[in-house]
Amino acid sequence: MKALIKFLALVFVLGTTEGKVIRIPQDWPYIQTGIEMATDGDTVLVAPGRYLITHPSKRINFQGKAILLTSEKGADSTVIDGWEEYGPIVTFESGEDTNSIIDGFTITNGRSKRGAGILCRNNSSPKICNNIITGNEVDDVYDPDFGGLGAGICCDTASPVIVGNVITKNHCQGAYDFLGSGGGIFLRNSSASILNNTISENWATWGGGIANVFSNYVRIERNEIERNEAKEGWINAGAGVYCVFGSSILIADNTVTGNFGTEYCEGGGIYCKSNSVIIVGNTITNNSASPVGGIYTSSSSAQVSENNIYGNTHYGLYSSDTTGVVDADSNWWGDKTGPYHPTLNPGGLGDTVSNWVDFEPWLSKPAGVGDDPSPRALPQGFSLSQNWPNPFNENTVIRYSLLVGRQGQSGEGGSRARTTSTSYVSLKVYNILGQEVRTLVDEKLKPGKYEAVWNGKSNSGMAVASGVYFYRLKVGKFGQTRKMVLLR
Numbered sequence: 001m002k003a004l005i006k007f008l009a010l011v012f013v014l015g016t017t018e019g020k021v022i023r024i025p026q027d028w029p030y031i032q033t034g035i036e037m038a039t040d041g042d043t044v045l046v047a048p049g050r051y052l053i054t055h056p057s058k059r060i061n062f063q064g065k066a067i068l069l070t071s072e073k074g075a076d077s078t079v080i081d082g083w084e085e086y087g088p089i090v091t092f093e094s095g096e097d098t099n100s101i102i103d104g105f106t107i108t109n110g111r112s113k114r115g116a117g118i119l120c121r122n123n124s125s126p127k128i129c130n131n132i133i134t135g136n137e138v139d140d141v142y143d144p145d146f147g148g149l150g151a152g153i154c155c156d157t158a159s160p161v162i163v164g165n166v167i168t169k170n171h172c173q174g175a176y177d178f179l180g181s182g183g184g185i186f187l188r189n190s191s192a193s194i195l196n197n198t199i200s201e202n203w204a205t206w207g208g209g210i211a212n213v214f215s216n217y218v219r220i221e222r223n224e225i226e227r228n229e230a231k232e233g234w235i236n237a238g239a240g241v242y243c244v245f246g247s248s249i250l251i252a253d254n255t256v257t258g259n260f261g262t263e264y265c266e267g268g269g270i271y272c273k274s275n276s277v278i279i280v281g282n283t284i285t286n287n288s289a290s291p292v293g294g295i296y297t298s299s300s301s302a303q304v305s306e307n308n309i310y311g312n313t314h315y316g317l318y319s320s321d322t323t324g325v326v327d328a329d330s331n332w333w334g335d336k337t338g339p340y341h342p343t344l345n346p347g348g349l350g351d352t353v354s355n356w357v358d359f360e361p362w363l364s365k366p367a368g369v370g371d372d373p374s375p376r377a378l379p380q381g382f383s384l385s386q387n388w389p390n391p392f393n394e395n396t397v398i399r400y401s402l403l404v405g406r407q408g409q410s411g412e413g414g415s416r417a418r419t420t421s422t423s424y425v426s427l428k429v430y431n432i433l434g435q436e437v438r439t440l441v442d443e444k445l446k447p448g449k450y451e452a453v454w455n456g457k458s459n460s461g462m463a464v465a466s467g468v469y470f471y472r473l474k475v476g477k478f479g480q481t482r483k484m485v486l487l488r
Helices: 002-017 031-037
Strands: 022-024 043-046 047-052 066-072 080-081 090-092 101-102 107-109 118-122 125-127 130-134 153-156 159-162 167-168 185-188 193-195 198-200 209-214 215-221 223-226 242-250 255-257 260-266 270-280 284-285 288-292 293-295 301-306 308-310 317-319 381-382 396-402 423-431 436-447 446-453 468-473 478-486
Touching: 022 031, 031 043, 043 396, 153 381, 215 301, 381 468, 381 478, 396 423
Parallel strands: 022 043, 043 066, 047 080, 066 101, 080 107, 090 118, 101 125, 107 130, 118 153, 125 159, 130 167, 153 185, 159 193, 167 198, 185 209, 193 215, 198 223, 209 242, 215 242, 223 255, 242 270, 255 284, 260 288, 270 293, 270 301, 284 308, 293 317
Antiparallel strands: 381 396, 396 446, 423 436, 423 468, 468 478
C-alpha cells in the first residue's frame, strides 16, 4: 500500500511539473551528476538501491537549484550511504528555497564536524521531507572551534522546512560551549519549521533530540520526540529539546516522552532559556533527569499551558528565574489534585513544580479528554494563547479555544468562563491608548479550537506603526487580554 501511495504521488508530481525528469541510474550513474545536469523545475528520480559516497564528488549538493530530488519507492528502499567519506552527505548552501526538495531517502553513515546527514547554511531554505536520517555522527576532532553540531541535520543561518522525517540514532560529540549539540537537529541563527517528524534515540550533550541556539521564529509542532539522551558533558541539558538565546519559539502539540539525561542534566524533556517561548498542547511524560526531568526554564517569559505533564522525575516544571513568574495555568499534572508544591499545594499528587511558577488553575483531567465539572478545569471554558511569533513584523497567529461546560463565575480570568454551546465571540486588537485597531473575529462560534491571523493592518487596511498592541478575546461577558509587539 505504501508503494502504491508513493507511485500515485510521483505520477501526480511528475505529471504536473514543467521540467524534465532525470532518472538515476538509467540516465546518469550518480545522484550528484543528475543534479548537475538538472535545471530549475526538473526532477531527479532515483531508483531503489544503495548509493555510496565513496568520493567528495559524489556528495549531494543542490548548488542553488530549485529541483525535486526524490526516490521512486521511498526511503526504505533507497539509501544514500556516507560510507567512509568525511563530510556532510547532503548540503544546501547556495540560497536554495522551498522549491529545492529532498524527499524519500534513507540518509545514513555520515560523519562530519557538523551536519553529517544534512547541512543547511548560507540562508538556504530547502524542504526536507519523508526521509529516514539515521546512524550519522558529528565530532569536533577536525574543528574544535565549530564542530560537534547537528548529527542528523545542522542548520546554520538557514530557514528549512523539516517535515515527515524519521530522525533516529544520530549522535554528537563535542567538548566546549555548544559543541556536542543537536543529536537529531541543530539550529543556529536560523528560522525553521519542524513538523510531523519522529525524532528518537539520538544523543548529544545538549539537545539530544533538537538543539536551538540564537534562533528566532522557530516552530516545533506535532512531532514525536522520544527516548533521546543528553550525556557526556559535565553539565547536560534538554535531552528532548534544548532552546537558548532565541525568541518567538513555538513548541506545540508534540509528544515528548521517555527522554533522559545522565549525570547532572537540566531538563530531561525540555530545557528553555529563550524569550517568548510558548509551550502549548504537548504531552510531556516519563522523562527523567536530575535535577529536573520535565521542563527546565530560566526565562519567566515562557508560557506553559494546555499540556499534559506527568510521570517526570523530580520536577514536572522548574523555573530558575526569580525575577518573574512563569505562566503555567491549565495543565494536567497527572492527578486531579494538581501538581505538588510543598507550600502552595501540599496535597497535590501530580508532578512537582518549583517556586516562581503560577500553576493555577490546573486541569483535573488530561487535556482533550471529555468534559470536566471541576471549576479549575479550563476545558469547560475558553483559553487565549500568546500570539506567535512575538515580536513579529508581518503576520502573527493568535490561537484560542472555546470548550463545552456549565456557566460559571464571572471575571477577567477567562479560565473560569464557560460556554454552553454556540457563543458570541469577539477578538479585537487595541493600541496602547485603548483605541480599537482591528476586529479579527465578530461572530457566533461553536466550541472548538480556532486561530486568527493579524497582518499588522487596521480595519481600514492601513499598515500600523511598530509598537506594543493588545488583543482581547471576549466570550459573552467574560474576557481575556494579552500583549504583543509589532516590529517593522
